[in-house]
Amino acid sequence: MNRYQFEDLISEYIDNELPLGKRKEFEDYLNNNTDAEALVNSIRFNINNVKGLPKVKASKTFNDRLFDKIKSKPDGIKSESPNKWMIAGFTPIHASFMTGLIMAFVFISIQIFSPSLDIKNSKTLYTTNEKVDDNAFRDPINVKDNSNSFLTDLTDDSLSVDSITQLKKDYSKKIQFVND
Amino acid sequence: MSLNRQQSPFVYTDEQLIARFQSGDERAYIELVNRYRDRLINFVYPFFGDFEQAEDVVQETMIKLYEKKHYYREIAKFSTWIYTIARNLANTELRKKKRRKTTYISRMTKDDRQYDIPAVQADLNQNLQNEFIRDRIHAAIRELPEHFKTVIILRDIQELSYDDISNIVGVPLGTVKSRINRARLQLQAELQDLK
Numbered sequence: 259m260n261r262y263q264f265e266d267l268i269s270e271y272i273d274n275e276l277p278l279g280k281r282k283e284f285e286d287y288l289n290n291n292t293d294a295e296a297l298v299n300s301i302r303f304n305i306n307n308v309k310g311l312p313k314v315k316a317s318k319t320f321n322d323r324l325f326d327k328i329k330s331k332p333d334g335i336k337s338e339s340p341n342k343w344m345i346a347g348f349t350p351i352h353a354s355f356m357t358g359l360i361m362a363f364v365f366i367s368i369q370i371f372s373p374s375l376d377i378k379n380s381k382t383l384y385t386t387n388e389k390v391d392d393n394a395f396r397d398p399i400n401v402k403d404n405s406n407s408f409l410t411d412l413t414d415d416s417l418s419v420d421s422i423t424q425l426k427k428d429y430s431k432k433i434q435f436v437n438d
Numbered sequence: 439m440s441l442n443r444q445q446s447p448f449v450y451t452d453e454q455l456i457a458r459f460q461s462g463d464e465r466a467y468i469e470l471v472n473r474y475r476d477r478l479i480n481f482v483y484p485f486f487g488d489f490e491q492a493e494d495v496v497q498e499t500m501i502k503l504y505e506k507k508h509y510y511r512e513i514a515k516f517s518t519w520i521y522t523i524a525r526n527l528a529n530t531e532l533r534k535k536k537r538r539k540t541t542y543i544s545r546m547t548k549d550d551r552q553y554d555i556p557a558v559q560a561d562l563n564q565n566l567q568n569e570f571i572r573d574r575i576h577a578a579i580r581e582l583p584e585h586f587k588t589v590i591i592l593r594d595i596q597e598l599s600y601d602d603i604s605n606i607v608g609v610p611l612g613t614v615k616s617r618i619n620r621a622r623l624q625l626q627a628e629l630q631d632l633k
Contacts, residue, residue, distance in 0.1 A: 269619035273593075275600065301626045307575055308594040308625070314483050316475040316493060324471065324497050328504060 259287045264294055272302055452516035460507050467507075470516075471500050477596065478524045484579045484591050485528050486535075495531055499524040518605045521596075525588060525606065532584075571632055578628040586621035593618050 264287050270276045271284050288295045348356060450458070450466070452473065458466035475496055483492040502523050510519055579587060585607075592603045604614045 265623065266616070266619060269622055270615060273600075275615070297626070300630060301622050304575075304625050304629050304632075305594055305622065307571065307629075307632070308579070308590070309597070311572060311575060311595065313476070314479050314489060314492070316479050316496070320475055320493065320497070321468070321471060324500050327497065327501060 259283050261294075264291075268298055268301055272298065272305065453512055456507065456510050456516050457512070460510070467504060470503065470520075474517075474520055475500070478520070481521065481591055481596055482524055482528050484576060484595065485532060485587065487576055487580055491531070495527050496524065498527050502527070514605060515602070517598075518602060521592070521598075521606045522608075529584070574629060574632060578625055581628065582621055582624060586617055586624065589614060589617045590621040590625065 264284065267276060267280065267284055271281065276284060288298065450469075452470065455466040455470050455473075459470065478496045478499055479489075479492050482495045483489065486492050486495075499520065503520060506523075510516065579590060582590065588607060589603055592598045592606060593600075598606070600611055600614055600618075603618075604611045607614065609617075
């Protein structure tokens, strides 16, 4: 047992809450450390002082004042009954509000973190609904004027390897070899 | 309402009394008030160090008991329930008190600032010395952080079990043990000159 373990167990030792094995270990530590024993005695002394504090008693008029307060309310103090229509401790209104919040949270989380949401899908959505300039998605170096081929490009994924290869193929056709 | 202010000869348990009160027997309420008023004042008093304020909080607790009697379910001990109400009301009152408190050290007089510990002399009257020790202990308890204060009062003044304290405070048993231990170590550091 080290010093930290000893300090953690002081209260349980004083309150007789330690199991026998731990208690023996604790007492062995106490016997070998005089300052530890002094600390335990000092804490025990303080506990006894706290326990020995004089008990205060309610004033003699306590009940009279209490009952006067209860009676002095316009219709007396009404005893409230808990709402019988509770769902997991919530009233129906609060329960439906909480359910709505949880559903919204789950929906937003799916939207943000779903692995199926890729660039291809998002591009398609943009191009079909808002007709964003398709060139904006292309590699600026390999871009060519294909504004008339908007519909054919809708199925292309500008970032995919296939489309880049396709573009390269188109350029290669224009290369002419000159015979010496 | 016919509140009889005389003591009634109930020998029921607290749980039986609250059950009777829930069925409309107001004598059971009076018996519960008689059983718990002193215990609760002793629980609340160290938080405030002011008897009248402590009594007000206990009165509020008893009114809550009257109003909310149907909220009690016999899944917990009645004592746990009533202590929890008192603790919550005391905490609310303490928060209000903290907001109201605007004492500036710079505006204090020299006498306010100094906290002289009288030398313990042989000829000092024993009563005075005891009173001094009591004041020191109360002051040291009040200086403890809120969560330490509650457990130390419940354990060393109210002498409740670790399990009951765990239920009242609403934290696991291990946390209660740890808090009690740390609170006692802190008190020991504060009061080590009392020998």
